[in-house]
Amino acid sequence: MVYNAETLALRNGRKITVRSAEPEDAAAMLQYMKAMLGETPFLLRTPEEFNYTEEEEARILGGRRNDPRSLMLTAEADGQIVACADISSHGAKSRVWHRAELGISVRKDYWRLGIGSALMERLIAFAKQIGYEQIELTVESKNLRALRLYLRNGFSVYGTRPHGMKYPDGSYDSDYLMVKML
Numbered sequence: 001m002v003y004n005a006e007t008l009a010l011r012n013g014r015k016i017t018v019r020s021a022e023p024e025d026a027a028a029m030l031q032y033m034k035a036m037l038g039e040t041p042f043l044l045r046t047p048e049e050f051n052y053t054e055e056e057e058a059r060i061l062g063g064r065r066n067d068p069r070s071l072m073l074t075a076e077a078d079g080q081i082v083a084c085a086d087i088s089s090h091g092a093k094s095r096v097w098h099r100a101e102l103g104i105s106v107r108k109d110y111w112r113l114g115i116g117s118a119l120m121e122r123l124i125a126f127a128k129q130i131g132y133e134q135i136e137l138t139v140e141s142k143n144l145r146a147l148r149l150y151l152r153n154g155f156s157v158y159g160t161r162p163h164g165m166k167y168p169d170g171s172y173d174s175d176y177l178m179v180k181m182l
């Protein structure tokens with residue numbers, strides 16, 4: 001789905017542009033993902049494990065843009081992508097047609113400015129408009145920043161997956177499974 005560009009003022013007075021990601025953003029998106037993945041231990045991939053070529057990334061972004069039940073938003077500031085958030089169907093099968101999945105990330109220098117909340121608000125509105133009945137996500141149990149964002153937006157924990165993540169030192173962390181009923 002296409003989301004037309006919208007300018008928002010942040011709490012520090014800076015402005016960001018929120019819009020849907022386009023295939024032309026592929027190079028900038030790859031740069032964003034590699035940098036962002038290097039700033040948090042809480043996502044599934046390491047930067048090295050994000051290996052799409054620009055062509056592959058452009059194809060993925062085009063697919064998301066052309067899917068009326070999917071929305072991938074970017075936030076741009078200072079000439080670069082500083083956040084990305086997306087929502088898409090759990091699957092094409094009729095019995096899971098009512099379920100959406102959500103993911104969100106913001107570059108560390110731009111945390112605590114309201115960007116995550118602004119993107120979340122827009123994705124929830126989109127999900128309601130599409131007719132999804134619930135939004136689901138998984139969050140690493142120590143990712144308190146993300147957990148707070150989700151709880152504030154009406155998500156609740158419905159389960160805990162033990163040993164959801166394993167780190168290079170051999171330690172594990174659990175994941176929380178969360179859902180928001182729409």
Ligand SMILES: CC(C)(COP(=O)(O)OP(=O)(O)OC[C@H]1O[C@@H](n2cnc3c(N)ncnc32)[C@H](O)[C@@H]1OP(=O)(O)O)[C@@H](O)C(=O)NCCC(=O)NCCS
Nearest residue numbers: 011040104105106111112113114115116117139145146148
């Ligand atoms: C989790 C994440 C998306 C949050 O994004 P963010 O843009 O920092 O979120 P917000 O700025 O909307 O909210 C963060 C905090 O700033 C506060 N804040 C935001 N705008 C504010 C304002 N105008 N005035 C006062 N406080 C404000 C919020 O209340 C919130 O506080 P809290 O964490 O104590 O509850 C971000 O930290 C991130 O990308 N982390 C790494 C990737 C990740 O973990 N993704 C989730 C995977 S499940």
